Amino acid sequence: MTKYLFFSIFFLTITIAVQAQRNPPGNVVITSTKGETRVQKGENGELHVNVSPVDVRELKKRGSVRYSDFGAVGNGKTDDIDAIAAAHAFANEHDLPVKADNGATYYIGGKQLSAVIRTNTDFGTAAFIIDDTDVQNRHTPVFMVSSGMQPFKPEGISSLKKNQDKIDLSLPGTCLVTVTNSHVRRYIRFGLNQNNGSPQTDIFVVDKNGNVDMDAPVIWDFDRITEITALPMDDTTLKITGGRFTTIANQADSRYTYYSRNIAIRRSNVVVDGLEHHVTGEGDHGAPYGGFINIRDCSHVTVKNTILTGHKTYHTIGSAGKPVPMGSYDISVNRALNVSFVNCSQTNSIDDRIYWGIMGSNYCKNLLYDNCTFSRFDAHMGVANATIRNSTLGHMGINAIGTGTFTVENCTVRGRSLINLRRDYGSTWEGEFIIRNCVFVPSGGKPVSASLISGFNSGQHDFGYTCYMPERITIENLHIDDSNHPENYQGPAVFANFNRQMTDDSYHEKFPYIKTREVILINVTIASNKKLRISDNPFMFKNVKIVTK
16 A cells, blocks of 8 residues: 655645555555556545556556546546546556547536646646636645655654754755744734734755755744654656646635646655646636635645636635625745746736735745746745746736845836735744846836835834845846836836825834845936936935945
8 A cells, every 4th residue: 555645734635546456545446456447436435446457567567647547538528537536546556657548628527526746747738728717625636736745743853943953953865844833923014914923834845964954945934843753755856747737717706715727746855847728617606716826834846837717816805804806816825935937928927906916825945937938926825045047927926925045137117016025924034135137117118107116014014023124136137118207207117105193203103024134236227317306205214324326
C-alpha cells in the first residue's frame, strides 16, 4: 500500500491499495485479479479499480497509461472522472506516465472525486470540461498533484529566531518545514473585510543537516512553536503538459464560499507547461474561485507557456457589514516558495474591470513573473522577495506587502499606481524597492492624478507587526505616461497621500509607521512635462531624502 500523505481539511486523502483484501479509508482501491479490467463504485463510495493481469503486463510493456484504458469515453458528454482517477491511481502504483487521448473531450461533472497525479502527465491536445453547476463538494480539486512522501513532526525545536540559518535537526533529506505559533496573531486585517488576524506561521527549506535555505529565510521570531511539520521534498521534477480546460462557472449565491475545482499542486519540483484554462457561463451572480492553478505547501513550482482567465467580480456583504467586491482568482499561491510564472497570459483584457485580478497569494517567498501579461500581481498576507520582469500588468496592477527586495524591471504597469502597498495589511514593506526600465501608464491612460507608490496607514490600527515603508526606493529609467491627465493636475507624485490627517507635528501615531529613508531617481521622464513631486502630503514625507542622478 502506498504511503499516506496528510493534507489540510479542504482536500481529500487518496489511498491506493495493491490488493483488495481490506478496504482502506480512501477513494480509490486498486486490485489485479482475474477477469476484466473494470472501474466501479464500492458500497462505501470508494472507487474500485480492477486491472486484469494481462492488462497490467500490457500497460507496463507500453510504458504509459491512457484514460481510455480505464473506460474514458471522451465525447464531451459522458462523465469521465472515474476513468481519469482510475488511470492516475494505476499509473501512480506502477510509476508510469499518463497521456490523454489526443482529440478527446473529457466531461467532468460535480462528483466528489479527485484524480491524484504523482507521475508525469501529458494532457496533449485533449479538452476537459469541468461543470461546476451542480457540485457535491466545492472543496474537491479535479486534479491533486501530490507527493508520495510522508510528513512528520520533528521533535526538540521549541523556538526560532528571524534569519536563523541553522536548526538543530537531523532530517532524512531536504524538507519543507512549516512552523506556527498560535499564541501570536499577525495580519490583523483593517477595513471592510476586517478580521482578528491569523496565527503566526512561516515556511522554509531545511537540508538534512539542519541548514536553512537563506534565499527564503525565517521572517519571524518564534518564542514558542505550537506546531511544526516537515515534508521531505521530491528530488525529481514532475511535468504536466498541455490540455485545454474549460470551467462552466457555478451559479451559487454570491458569498465567500470559494470553489476549488482546480489543479491543486501540493508537491515540490513541478513544472506546468502549455496549459489553457477558459471560463464560461458566468452570469449576474456566483461564488468566487480559489484559483484554477492552486499552489500550496511546496517549493520550486514553475508555470510556463500557460493561458488563464480572469473571473467576473461579484459583490457580497463583508465582515464590516457593508458591500464588498469578492476576490476571485485563476491563480492562487499560498505558503509556497520559489514559484515562477513564465511566458503566461490571460484570455480576457487585462484592463477590463469587470474581471477581478487574476492572481492572489499569501505567506510566500520568492515569487516571479517573467514575460507575463496579467491583470494583477498580489501578495495579501506577505511575500518575502518578489520579482516582476519583462511583463505587462493591467488594471489592478502590482499590490503587495512583505519583506526583502521587490524588483520590477522592463515592465509596463497600467494600474492606479506603480506599486500599491495594501492598506488592509498596513501598507508595509520591510526592505527595498528596485524599479528599472519601466513604463507607468496611470489607470491605463484614464485622467487621474498619478502617484508611483500608494497605500494608507493611519498609525491607529494594530496589524500584529510594526509597519514599514520601503527603506530605500531606487527608480531608474522610468517613463510616466500621464499625457491624459485631469484639469489642475500638479504632476505625478512619488508617494500618494498615505494619511490625510497627518499634516503637522500634533498628529500622534499610536502604532508608528516607519517612513522611507531614501528615494533615488535616475532618468525619470514624464509625458505631461510636469515635475515629479514628493506627495500631496509633503509633511508626512519631509524627512525622506530624494537623490536625483
